[in-house]
Amino acid sequence: MLAIVLLLVVLVVFRPQREPLMQEASLDTRPHPEASSSQASNEPVVIAVVGAVEHPGLLSLDPGSRVADALEQAKPQPDADLAGVNLAEKLVDGQQITLPRIGEVLSRPEDPAPPGDAGGKISLNRASISELTALAGVGEKTAAAIIEYREANGGFQSVEQLQEVKGIGPAKYAAIAEHVVL
Incomplete structure (x- = not known):
């Protein structure tokens, strides 16, 4: 307190x-x-x-x-x-x-999927750091770099733009590309 x-x-x-x-x-x-x-x-x-x-x-x-x-x-x-x-x-x-309240563990339903999405994917243009760190191989620094890129460039226009984010190489991109949407 x-x-x-x-x-x-x-x-x-x-x-x-x-x-x-x-x-x-x-x-x-x-x-x-x-x-x-x-x-x-x-x-x-x-x-x-x-x-x-x-x-x-x-x-x-x-x-x-x-x-x-x-x-x-x-x-x-x-x-x-x-x-x-x-x-x-x-x-x-x-x-x-x-x-949350002290000692409370939050469990919230997944955000509704955008129209046409298979569901369960993370939005590059809306996700918070904590949502991005749920992706395999994405830590806080990489999540912060994704958000910094998004803010500096007016959002992502394609998932492929992830490859332009500092800290995301070919292997990391391949691991997360199918789990994200715009």
């Missing part, structure tokens, strides 16, 4: 002063553009925050916001396990953040 309070104090004290990044998002029934196009423009990133937070639901944040920004608005509960999430992870439009 003390660790959580200290972490929140550090986040608030050392965060640069600026206007709040988030506000409640209204339910929008229009189709959302791909994450890469919303981040390429100045459109807000809409995410869902659930789990051990006082204010679960949809949030609208500035492009480039991070998980810590979302949790600042959603207010973690005292029994939230902040070590269970990557506070530095950049947010992607349509992402859901689940904040």
Whole structure:
């Protein structure tokens, strides 16, 4: 509990002063553009925050916001396990953040497969670091490189572009190519 309070104090004290990044998002029934196009423009990133937070639901944040920004608005509960999430992870439009409680093991259903997908594949343009590390041979550094490439290039246009990511050679590409989609 003390660790959580200290972490929140550090986040608030050392965060640069600026206007709040988030506000409640209204339910929008229009189709959302791909994450890469919303981040390429100045459109807000809409995410869902659930789990051990006082204010679960949809949030609208500035492009480039991070998980810590979302949790600042959603207010973690005292029994939230902040070590269970990557506070530095950049947010992607349509992402859901689940904040577990201390000692809770999260088991969530697979994200729905995109139309035409065989299912169970990981989206290169939407996956978080933790989702990417589920791929065989992909550690945190490679997952971070995939996300960095995605953000720098406006998303992946083809699975073959994985070969341009630092740390992915022919063998690693062959091992993961059939397990990913755009």
